[in-house]
Amino acid sequence: MPVLGFNSGRYDLNLIREHFAERLADTTGKVMVAKNGNKIMFILTNSFRFLDIMNYLGPGTSYEKWVKAYDCDTVKLWFPYEWFDSPEKLDFRGLPKYEEWYSKLKGGYVLTREEWEGCQRLFKEKGMCTFADSFSQDTTKLESRR
Numbered sequence: 001m002p003v004l005g006f007n008s009g010r011y012d013l014n015l016i017r018e019h020f021a022e023r024l025a026d027t028t029g030k031v032m033v034a035k036n037g038n039k040i041m042f043i044l045t046n047s048f049r050f051l052d053i054m055n056y057l058g059p060g061t062s063y064e065k066w067v068k069a070y071d072c073d074t075v076k077l078w079f080p081y082e083w084f085d086s087p088e089k090l091d092f093r094g095l096p097k098y099e100e101w102y103s104k105l106k107g108g109y110v111l112t113r114e115e116w117e118g119c120q121r122l123f124k125e126k127g128m129c130t131f132a133d134s135f136s137q138d139t140t141k142l143e144s145r146r
Helices: 012-019 021-028 063-069 087-091 113-125
Strands: 002-005 032-036 039-044 049-052
Touching (some): 012 021
Antiparallel strands (some): 032 039
């Protein structure tokens, strides 16, 4: 089964290799990893192929352009990267305060206050309780249509 990530070779696949490859090997057999410098090209097991779609796209392709090319409605979710520093925060009741959505890397908030308020409303409307619930819904989650 292919598992595609967008620009995942620099971060996501490295995390999978570092933290999950041993467990994958225990459950799916041999794990093969191909690297190009610090970037992982793919991780293969008997059951899964973790691929970075960026290896197959032209230079400068953005996530938004790639999604639109396939006429999809789904867009990238907002995420409080700096606030989420441990797996225990998945059990956090509700969504983080607006101030927690500030990104030092971006030099600003990852969403506007109005977008955050919309996320809060949707979170309650969908009956979500913990931060983890926002990722386990089969609905539109906490997406924007930018």
